[in-house]
Amino acid sequence: MACSITGNLSGTSDEMAYLVYSYKFKKDVPLLDEYEWAKIAPVMLNPIQAIKDHREKTGKGLREAKEWYEKIGAPEGLQIYFEITGHRLDIYQELFAVRMRDYGALCPECDKPFRTPRAKLCAECGFALPNGKVAGPIDLTSIHHLKI
Numbered sequence: 001m002a003c004s005i006t007g008n009l010s011g012t013s014d015e016m017a018y019l020v021y022s023y024k025f026k027k028d029v030p031l032l033d034e035y036e037w038a039k040i041a042p043v044m045l046n047p048i049q050a051i052k053d054h055r056e057k058t059g060k061g062l063r064e065a066k067e068w069y070e071k072i073g074a075p076e077g078l079q080i081y082f083e084i085t086g087h088r089l090d091i092y093q094e095l096f097a098v099r100m101r102d103y104g105a106l107c108p109e110c111d112k113p114f115r116t117p118r119a120k121l122c123a124e125c126g127f128a129l130p131n132g133k134v135a136g137p138i139d140l141t142s143i144h145h146l147k148i
């Protein structure tokens with residue numbers, strides 16, 4: 001059976017980055033656990049404040065400032081992500097889609113993660129959990145177990 005979690009990219013024991021299928025990217029990307037995310041969180045911007053500051057600094061309009069925020073934002077964050085994972089993201093906004101905590105457990109049918117831990121239905125294959133059940137978070141021990 002094909003597995004959507006294909007292993008540790010970085011190759012060192014204290015820096016674990018796992019390739020997990022992301023609905024956002026439509027492919028496997030390295031997702032960050034909370035320990036890794038904590039290295040990026042301090043440089044992430046408050047969007048409202050960042051857009052306001054950018055407008056004041058550059059005199060640009062709201063639309064341009066929003067575009068700047070989505071594409072450029074905090075380049076340090078993209079750099080830290082690259083240092084952790086060896087993988088480059090194209091734009092700042094993509095950083096918001098690589099936090100493992102936001103994904104649900106792996107679908108028992110297709111092995112791809114549910115979109116969120118609260119999901120009841122797999123967005124990839126349509127598998128429905130029994131009434132009253134939700135996906136829950138990705139189980140890190142199952143990822144370690146699957147790691148080759």
Ligand SMILES: [Zn+2]
Pocket residue numbers: 107108109110111112122123124125126127
């Ligand atoms: Zn599925």
